[in-house]
Amino acid sequence: MFADKGYAGASVRGIAREAGVDPALVHHYFESKPALFFASVMPVAQGLPAVNPSALVDQVLSGPVEEIGRRWVLAFLTTWDSAGPERFRALLLGVTSGDGALGSLRQFVTEALLLPLASKLQVDQPLLRTQAAAATVVGLAVGRYVVRLPEIANASVETLAALVGPSVQRLLVDPLPNELLPS
Template identity: 40%
Template sequence: MARRSGRRPGNPDTREAILAAARDAFAEKGFDGASIRAIAGAAGVDPALVHHYFGTKDQLFLAAMNSPIDPGAILPGLLTGGRDGFGERLVRTFLTVWDSPAGGTAVALVRSGVSSDWGARLLREFLVTQILRRALAGLDLDPAEAPLRGSLVASQMAGMAIMRYIIKLEPLASAPAEVVVATLGPTIQRYVTGDLTDAVRLLGATGTGPATDRATGPTD
């Protein structure tokens, strides 16, 4: 009999205990603040076992979120070509995932994020640390503007997801993917490359400037 490749599944109870501890840690402390050692301690296992089952902290986070995608696998394609055309590439990639069999998991992820504070914290951590931070770094944007640009992009993408896949508002819900790409892509592109000088200045004047946002923080 051929041996199956990949990481062994392990004890289901142990794996679920680790995942439960990870969800609590990521929701309470954020992705950057949570540590494998602390998660292992909360689950009552050795840190080496966490690495054995899940690999890196990024992989553990994706498993805890039940993410339908690995952002690290799709980001290179999004960043090909740099800033030019990024808006359309992002929307098209997003729709490809949501319209695939994995789309049901994506819908559940967003439903959880809008139904409770705990779910919202986890979804926010996912968007900031796994997608926005990496994408913005790859686009080499002005650090003073990157967090605001990222939050504007996220607001459009999340709003589209809710209206198209959860509320199912017509005609958006049944519009062909390329129609959504053609209409939403330019808006995303404007948020990425448009002039935000005045907006950044106003935010700085209120003491809530985006330069302090975690969207451009460390990735470790």
């Protein structure tokens, strides 16, 4: 249903009806629509901790804004380190091979993850900024879990957060270069 209707178009109620169960049962196993969505696009979930994207957003937002970049890198890599590289690879493979998840995943990422982050930042161009920040941490994950660039794969998440966090920070909150300001 996510693939057919997109992330926003599919409802937990509709999914429950299609499955012939009570919506409360769906909520019992998947605490939220984001968690249900994420479970549905993660092909190798058995025996590994669930990825809860809403918790990830909460982690990034809780704390001083001066450290938001570092928290983002830390929360993202901690989540995927514990979820397992094979899950990240499986997700990327699905996206890259153009399966039905791409449209709904894009909508999910922009609306359920990045929009709440963007709306907390008192900055211009919040969508461009948060998408660039997301691209940065996805790139780190590709380097760490897929290509396995040696320094990126072997570093601790704390080291990567200390190194890349300030870069994400300036993407999010630093004044934009002049050519990016509205003229």
